[in-house]
Amino acid sequence: MFVWTIVASVVLTIAAFLAGQSRAAGMRMSGGVALHSLPSYHGMFLAAGAISGAIVAAIAAALVIGTQSIVMPVAAVVGAAIVAGVLYPRINGEFRARNSFERFILFVLIACSGVAVLTTIGIVFSVLFETIIFFREVSPLSFLFGTQWSPTSTPASFGFIPLLVGTFLITTIAIVVAGPLGLLSAIYMAEYAGPKLRSTLKPLLEILAGVPTVVLGFFAALTVAPLIRNAGESMNLAVASESALAAGLVMGMMIVPLISSLSDDIINAVPQSLRDGSYAMGATKSETIKRVVLPAALPGIVSAFMLAISRAVGETMIVVMAAGLAANLSVNPLAAVTTITVQIATLLVGDQEFDSAKTLSAFALGFVLFIFTLALNYIALRIVQKYREQYD
Amino acid sequence: MTEIRSDFVAKRYAAERRFKYYGAGALVITALFLLFLISDIAIKGFPAFFEHRATVEVTIDPAKVDAAKPQAGDFDGIVKDAFRSLFPAAKSRADRKALGGLLSQGAADDLRDMVVANPALIGQTLKVPALLSDDADLYFKGMQTGLKITAGAGTLQIAQSGEEYVITGDTGDLREGQIIRANGGALRITKLEGSTVVAEAVLAPETLNTAVAGQWDMLTLSVKEAERRVNDKQVVWMEQLRSSGVIEKSIAWRFFNSGDSREAELAGLKGALVGSLLTVAVALLLALPLGIAAAIYLEQFAPKNKLTDIIEVNINNLAAVPSIIFGLLGLAVFLNFFGLPRSAPVAGGLVLALLVLPTIIIAARAALKAVPPSITEAALGVGASKQQAVFQHVLPLAIPGILTGTILGLARAFGETAPLLMIGMVAFIADVPQGFEDAATVLPVQIYLWSDLPEIAFQSKTAAAILVLMVVLFGLNAIAIYLRKRFERRW
Numbered sequence: 001m002f003v004w005t006i007v008a009s010v011v012l013t014i015a016a017f018l019a020g021q022s023r024a025a026g027m028r029m030s031g032g033v034a035l036h037s038l039p040s041y042h043g044m045f046l047a048a049g050a051i052s053g054a055i056v057a058a059i060a061a062a063l064v065i066g067t068q069s070i071v072m073p074v075a076a077v078v079g080a081a082i083v084a085g086v087l088y089p090r091i092n093g094e095f096r097a098r099n100s101f102e103r104f105i106l107f108v109l110i111a112c113s114g115v116a117v118l119t120t121i122g123i124v125f126s127v128l129f130e131t132i133i134f135f136r137e138v139s140p141l142s143f144l145f146g147t148q149w150s151p152t153s154t155p156a157s158f159g160f161i162p163l164l165v166g167t168f169l170i171t172t173i174a175i176v177v178a179g180p181l182g183l184l185s186a187i188y189m190a191e192y193a194g195p196k197l198r199s200t201l202k203p204l205l206e207i208l209a210g211v212p213t214v215v216l217g218f219f220a221a222l223t224v225a226p227l228i229r230n231a232g233e234s235m236n237l238a239v240a241s242e243s244a245l246a247a248g249l250v251m252g253m254m255i256v257p258l259i260s261s262l263s264d265d266i267i268n269a270v271p272q273s274l275r276d277g278s279y280a281m282g283a284t285k286s287e288t289i290k291r292v293v294l295p296a297a298l299p300g301i302v303s304a305f306m307l308a309i310s311r312a313v314g315e316t317m318i319v320v321m322a323a324g325l326a327a328n329l330s331v332n333p334l335a336a337v338t339t340i341t342v343q344i345a346t347l348l349v350g351d352q353e354f355d356s357a358k359t360l361s362a363f364a365l366g367f368v369l370f371i372f373t374l375a376l377n378y379i380a381l382r383i384v385q386k387y388r389e390q391y392d
Numbered sequence: 393m394t395e396i397r398s399d400f401v402a403k404r405y406a407a408e409r410r411f412k413y414y415g416a417g418a419l420v421i422t423a424l425f426l427l428f429l430i431s432d433i434a435i436k437g438f439p440a441f442f443e444h445r446a447t448v449e450v451t452i453d454p455a456k457v458d459a460a461k462p463q464a465g466d467f468d469g470i471v472k473d474a475f476r477s478l479f480p481a482a483k484s485r486a487d488r489k490a491l492g493g494l495l496s497q498g499a500a501d502d503l504r505d506m507v508v509a510n511p512a513l514i515g516q517t518l519k520v521p522a523l524l525s526d527d528a529d530l531y532f533k534g535m536q537t538g539l540k541i542t543a544g545a546g547t548l549q550i551a552q553s554g555e556e557y558v559i560t561g562d563t564g565d566l567r568e569g570q571i572i573r574a575n576g577g578a579l580r581i582t583k584l585e586g587s588t589v590v591a592e593a594v595l596a597p598e599t600l601n602t603a604v605a606g607q608w609d610m611l612t613l614s615v616k617e618a619e620r621r622v623n624d625k626q627v628v629w630m631e632q633l634r635s636s637g638v639i640e641k642s643i644a645w646r647f648f649n650s651g652d653s654r655e656a657e658l659a660g661l662k663g664a665l666v667g668s669l670l671t672v673a674v675a676l677l678l679a680l681p682l683g684i685a686a687a688i689y690l691e692q693f694a695p696k697n698k699l700t701d702i703i704e705v706n707i708n709n710l711a712a713v714p715s716i717i718f719g720l721l722g723l724a725v726f727l728n729f730f731g732l733p734r735s736a737p738v739a740g741g742l743v744l745a746l747l748v749l750p751t752i753i754i755a756a757r758a759a760l761k762a763v764p765p766s767i768t769e770a771a772l773g774v775g776a777s778k779q780q781a782v783f784q785h786v787l788p789l790a791i792p793g794i795l796t797g798t799i800l801g802l803a804r805a806f807g808e809t810a811p812l813l814m815i816g817m818v819a820f821i822a823d824v825p826q827g828f829e830d831a832a833t834v835l836p837v838q839i840y841l842w843s844d845l846p847e848i849a850f851q852s853k854t855a856a857a858i859l860v861l862m863v864v865l866f867g868l869n870a871i872a873i874y875l876r877k878r879f880e881r882r883w
Contacts, residue, residue, distance in 0.1 A: 102779045106693060112685035113694070116707045116753065119746050123717055126724030181418045188415025201419060208426050210865060212807030214836040215433070215858050218843045222851065223432050253425050284404055286411035307712060314714020316810035321843060341716050341810070348723065348814050366720045370713065377712040381705070 004073040009054035012080035013047045019084070020046030023091050033093035041098040042091050046084055048104045053083030127370060130363030137357045143364065149327035149338075151347060151358045158361050160368070162327040166244070166337030170319060171312040173248025173333055174255055178308060181252070182259025183301065189260070190267040191289055209257035217321030220250035225322055232334060240324065240336035247322040248333065251315055255308045262307065266300030266387070267293060299387045303380035310376040314369060316341040340365050433862075437855030443644035443657060444532040445521035446495075446633055448474040452507060452514050462508045467500035471522050475499075478638070479629060481595065490626055496523040498658045521640060526656035526849035527621040531630055532639060535848065536622055538614035541631075548574055548603040556582075557597075559589040569616070571624060574608035575599045578628040594624045621848075647856065651822045652838065656849030659842070661857055663824045667737060667817075667832030668806060670825060674741020675748060675805050680798055682745070683752030684787075687794075690753070691760040692782050711750035718747045719814025727815055734816035735831040743811045748801035755797020759790040792879030799872040803865050809836040835861050 021043030027033045035042075057079025061072045091097070135143070138158045146159020185205070189198055225246035232239030239245075270293050278288040294301070324336030325346060347362035450470050457465030476482065476491050499522040506520070507513050530536045548561040557579050559572065566589055572579045577597025583590040611631065617624055633639050650660035686707075694700040722743035726732045732739040763786045771781035812818075817833050818841060825832035833841070839861065842854040 098777065102777060105779060106689075109685050109689035109693060112682045113689045113703055115682055115746075116686065116710055116749060117703055119721070119749070120706050120710060122725055123713070123721045126721050126729075127717070130724060181422060184415045184418035185422060188412070188419055192412055192415055204419075204423055204426065206869075208422065210803060210807075210869060211429070212809065212836055212861065212865070214807070214809040214839050215861070216429075218839065218854060218858060219429050219432065221843065222436075253422070256422050284408045286408045287404070289411070310712060310714075314716065316714070316716045316813075317840065320810075320813075321840065341714070344716055344720070345810065345813055348719075349818055363720060363724070366717055370717050373712065373714055373717075374709060377709050378705075381708050381712075 002072075004070075005054075005058050005076050008073045009051060009058070009076045009080060012054060012077060012084070013051045016050035016080065016084040017043040017047035019088065020044070020091055020097075023088070024097070027091075027093060035093050036096050037098035037101075041101055042095070045097040045101045045104075046087055046091070048101055049087040050080040050084040052104075054080035123370065127363050127367045130360050131367040134357060134360035134364045137360070143361075147329055149343070151343075151361055156357060158357070158364075160365075162329040163338060163340050163343055163365070165329055165331060166323070166327070167313055167339040167341075169244050169331055169333065169337055170248045170251060170323060170339055171309060173245060174251040174312045175305065175309060177249055177252025178255035178259055179305065182256045182304075182308070183263055185256070186260045186263035186267060187289060187294075190264050191285065191293070205257040205260055208253070209261070211254075213254065213315060213317040214321070216250050216254055217317040217319075220246050220318055220322035224250055228334075237334060239334045242322060242324040242336040243334050244323060244337045245333040247319050250322065251312055251318050254315070254318065255312055258311060259304050259308050262304035263297070263301050266297045266304065266384075269300070269387075270296045299383050303383040303387075306376045306380035306383075310373040310380070313376075314341065314373050316345055320345050340369050344369070430862075433855045433858050436852055437857075437859045439533045439535065440849075440852040440856035441644055441647060442533070442641055443646070444524045444529045444639055444641050446475065446478075446524060447519050447638045447640060448478065448522050449517060449519050450474040450503065451517040452503075454515050457507065457514050459511050459514050462511050462514065463504070465504070465507070467504045467507070471495070471500040471503060471520075475522055478633070478636075482629075487625075490623070491629065494525055494528040494622075494626060494630065496525045496657045497655050498653075499523045501658075521642075523657060524639075526847060528626070528630060529657055530849055530852075531622050531627070532634070532641070535852070536615070537620050537627070539627070539631075540612040540614075542610045542612065543606065544572075544574070544603065544608035544610060545605050547605065548572070548608050550574065550579070550597060550600050550603070552600060555592065557591045557593065559591055561602075566610075567612070569613070571611040571613070571628065572608060573611065573628065573631075574603040575601055578611075578624075580624055594628055647853075651824050652820060652833070652841075653822060654820075656845075656847050656853060659850070659853060661835070661838065661860060663821055664833050664835045664838035664857070665860075666824050667821075668834040668836075670737035670828055670832060671740040671744060671812075671817075671834050672802060672805050674737055674828060675744035676798075676802060678742065678745035679749045679752050679801065683749050683798070683801075684756050684794060686749075687753050687756030687760055688782060688787065691757045692786070693778070707750050707753055711754060714810075715747055715808055716810040716814065718743050719811030721746070722811060722815045733829050733831075735819050735821070735833070736829045737825065737832050738828045739815045740812050740817055740832075740834065741828075743815060744805040744808060747808065747811060748805050751801040751804060752794075752798055755800065756790070756794045759793025759797065760786060762793060763789045789881070792875050796872045796876045799868050799875070803868040803872075806868065807836055807861065807865060809840055812837050813840070835864070 021039045024035055024037075024039035024042035028035055028039065037045075054076040058072050058076040060079075061069075061075035065071045143158050143160050145161065146157060147161045148157040148159040149162045150157050185201075189201055193201060221242075225241060225243060228243055228246050228249075229239045229241055274292050274296055275288055278292040283291070319339045319342050323342055324338050325342065326336065327338050327343075328335060330337055344362045344365050347358060347365075448471065451474075452465075452470065456470055457467070472492055472495060475495055476488060479487075479491060482488060482491055502523065503520050524532070527536065546561055548559060551558045551560070559579065559581075566581055566584060568581050568584060570581050571594060572581070572591065575597040576595075576599070578594040579591035579597070580594050581589055581591045611627065613620075613624070613627065622630070646658065647660050648665075649662050650658065651663035653659040690700065690703065690707075694703075722739060726739050726742050727734060732742070767785050767789065768778075768781045771785045772778070776784070812834060817837050819831060819833065820841070821831050821833050823830075835857065839854055839857045842850045842857060
């Protein structure tokens with residue numbers, strides 16, 4: 001019935017447009033009335049009225065009766081007709097149709113920008129409600145400080161610490177890989193590479209940035225992890241087949257383009273005069289970079305790293321495919337650990353009843369993840385903003 | 393004094409060079425990683441675009457296929473019998489089962505479709521290709537076991553003693569596990585005792601005649617029988633098929649035009665591709681108008697105040713929220729609160745729309761900002777209202793930039809997996825979705841599902857599906873780059 005509702009609304013909207021336009025045009029033709037607005041604005045005014053009437057009526061019908069019945073398209077038709085019928089007599093020479101229509105458009109534009117805010121509110125509330133229900137069953141203290149995570153066993157235990165440690169282990173490996181690689185490549189691209197080399201290197205990093213994480217997960221699980229395990233075995237090291245190292249390495253490579261492109265922008269934003277001053281003192285290029293450019297760019301680079309950490313903590317597919325499921329409390333990069341996102345994904349995949357502590361715990365984890373990444377992002381974006389203003 | 397100084401300068405220059413090499417090294421490592429990633433997946437995935445089929449001669453017996461109801465005919469039996477008739481010696485139950493294992497469960501599907509489309513074929517005898525099972529297919533692709541065939545150089549005598557065979561003669565170097573084919577049979581070497589060779593029958597030889605050079609050969613398999621999915625007997629049969637020329641290799645079109653299946657050789661991407669298209673279409677239809685409208689408001693109309701600041705900060709933050717959180721939102725709001733169907737493209741599309749909305753808004757704002765204010769001012773100067781100036785002059789000029797950003801957002805939506813796991817798009821769905829409310833899966837989730845399966849054939853399929861996904865994404869990016877180049881305007 002969705003399709004029919006849309007068809008009915010569109011047809012009536014077009015009809016309203018034509019009716020309004022022809023009425024206004026007819027007035028101009030017959031009476032010689034000087035219209036305030038063009039006839040098409042009168043038409044659009046009526047059309048705006050009709051579509052709002054249709055949408056309101058259809059939503060009302062859907063809420064009261066449901067989306068499956070014929071009532072929805074009928075309600076859309078009736079709503080559109082009533083609103084258009086009420087507004088139709090207002091069309092006369094004096095009527096400022098354009099102003100009314102533009103007010104309507106402005107309202108629509110504001111409403112659209114509000115969707116982003118609504119999304120955030122939606123995220124906060126949907127996660128928060130389930131989290132509150134979860135904390136009625138499991139005490140927040142045992143969640144935050146417990147060292148045992150086994151949501152499926154009986155009795156289930158929801159200790160968050162192993163997940164936190166696992167997440168930070170993998171994130172640390174990723175940053176250790178991505179930090180130097182990303183920063184050094186950004187320095188090279190910004191300071192050493194000529195425009196031609198730069199224009200071939202940039203797409204390379206963009207390709208890497210565009211690789212879907214499910215692809216990286218497959219690569220981590222089926223290629224990198226066995227490589228690491230074989231290498232470890234040849235050195236007589238016990239390496240888990242789902243080692244944190246494999247997931248962390250590949251995740252690090254995923255983050256390289258992020259750090260590199262953010263740092264690149266920031267290094268380019270450092271004013272040339274600072275470099276010129278350093279060269280004038282006889283410093284070499286690398287000395288200038290290390291002692292002048294990087295310190296000047298430091299806040300921006302710190303925020304790039306924070307965004308990278310937030311990205312690594314929230315990354316799901318690589319760890320779902322390449323990291324473990326069992327919550328081992330370990331900081332050994334060769335052992336299998338699990339992460340917050342892995343647990344959210346595994347707890348919520350498949351059919352689940354919505355009131356069990358097991359399902360709700362995923363929302364609690366989501367809440368922690370959301371707050372953590374939000375805080376990192378917010379601080380990082382503020383630093384970048386402040387820093388930009390400093391040199392603008 | 394000068395010596396010290398030149399030494400000092402040389403040190404500094406060395407440090408300078410080192411530093412430059414570090415930077416270049418970082419880029420080289422990144423490039424090598426990318427190269428390794430792409431070539432690894434290409435090598436793994438490429439064979440999955442091909443399949444092997446055995447041509448068999450079938451007679452469509454009217455007793456087995458009723459002309460009135462050809463769909464219900466016993467095509468499986470017809471194809472299996474025709475295939476088995478290629479090996480008249482295989483009579484025992486175990487042998488027939490092992491032979492059946494070389495054929496796909498869906499080997500008769502093509503024949504069924506053919507006969508249903510043309511019932512006049514009933515009663516005729518025709519040659520049709522029968523799809524091989526994933527194990528046999530992998531064997532012919534050389535991915536099950538490395539096989540080396542050595543032609544026999546000397547003369548061979550075979551003697552039977554009970555269950556065992558004793559091979560003597562000028563055989564050259566032999567190893568345990570090698571298979572000697574002679575006299576229509578195949579013998580696997582079990583023991584080497586000096587110059588006598590003890591072997592057991594894989595296929596019993598028809599005669600015990602002496603085989604001279606050229607009449608026998610030797611198969612060396614690099615993977616032990618216990619570690620592969622085809623046994624020695626099946627290998628011998630498949631080598632017979634290969635040398636009789638009934639095996640044909642062709643492009644596996646069914647990979648693109650059939651849905652998912654539990655059988656690796658039958659599994660295709662059509663369901664996932666259609667699901668992806670439907671889902672991304674929903675996302676695009678919602679996110680594009682919303683994103684452009686929001687960008688126009690924020691860039692052109694919004695007053696500079698606290699509220700606008702909040703919206704801006706909010707959009708920037710939303711762009712960095714982990715995608716799995718959007719999945720939680722979709723699960724709690726769209727599925728549980730609004731009661732949208734699970735696993736459906738509508739729900740997936742809604743989640744992806746919210747996910748790419750910030751990207752589209754940010755790109756659209758940048759495109760709008762790039763249009764110089766003189767355009768607006770000129771329009772206002774000749775009496776246009778602010779909205780007329782924006783919608784009739786600024787927006788058309790910003791459209792290429794907006795489209796570029798949108799396509800990049802689309803590419804992100806196409807490759808997104810995690811939030812769709814939350815709203816149940818991970819179910820096994822064999823049917824191709826017909827509408828926005830049907831259960832469906834999408835390409836990246838299909839990749840995730842296949843990567844989890846233990847069969848080796850599915851590994852190859854997964855890599856092939858990744859190649860398809862990457863081609864789609866490269867295509868989208870190429871369009872975006874083309875648009876940017878074609879319509880780029882410097883003011």
